[in-house]
Amino acid sequence: MGIKPRLETAFERLLFQSRWLMAPFYAGLALALLMLLAVFLRDLFYYVPKAFMMAPGAGLSSNDAILAVLTLVDLSLAGNLLLIVMFSGYENFVSKLDLDGEADRPPWMGTVDFSGLKMKLIASIVAISGIQLLKTFMNIGKTGYELNQVEAMWGVIIHLTFVASGVLLALMDWLTSKTDKH
Template sequence: MIPSAQPPRPLRPLSALIFSSRWLQLPLYLGLILAQGVYVVLFLKELWHLISHASSFGELEIMLIVLGLIDVVMISNLLVMVIVGGYETFVSRLNLENHPDSPEWLSHVNASVLKVKLAMAIIGISSIHLLRTFIEAGDIGAPNARVTETGVMWQTIIHVTFILSAMGIAYVDKLLAGTVKAH
């Protein structure tokens, strides 16, 4: 005989209030969706700028604009991870199990996985910024140069700090996963 499932017992008022407070995050996720819309407008604006001036731009200018487009896409990807992963992890299930477009990573997302994925996305975004800076570094010392030696140094230090932070997060998560399995 199969045991019958017990109906969920009602939460006490304080527990219900605390548990329900997770819905206060909903406006935050909706705001991030609007921010992603702003990034779509920025992307289209930059893409139009590239297309309309392609014949007058040099290779370096085209490369810098394309890197800017990649940067916008990577930030948008980061927003999707935060919106979808954060909502699924902290607010409510999206029930996308049988949906053909359900992201593969969503099936095993939790706060720990989300932290590592976010850290990797931030490193990717920082890499694009650093690459743009290195490309523009040839202009150091020129009038109206956007890049300075000090700026390159600090941007490199910040990028390395992001990498070390991500490695630390991944290491701690690995240690915690080993601790959980041991129990």
């Protein structure tokens, strides 16, 4: 029996077309990117005037400026992560982006596979976690800031767990790439 039954062919086409059910997820991530932009701009407009206040004690200290910049970098990393997930996920699981003639197309688009996406995701999470941890430690000794040792300890443990997960994922990808059958 070399001819597929029509029911099987129709079912396989339905399964293949169901990939488009992921498209609203990527549209939602685009809205989440807009949300991150709003938070970034709110924080930027909050910190910029404070940076230029000349009255003693009114402006940002150097530590406060560093924390403000880290906050903005954190939001930027989260935005980059969203872009990578949106573009790579859409191209890997839904459809290729038809951007012929687009000069600004990033070179990584269309080349990040699921494994690469996974590594970029964990690297971004580690960076974001590290920034959050650095913020916690930079606030130590500030007036009005009470260090919660349990929170700090769990922050370090969680960060190290993310780092270890990234290393293990990279090791698994490396081992998989060394085998003929994967």
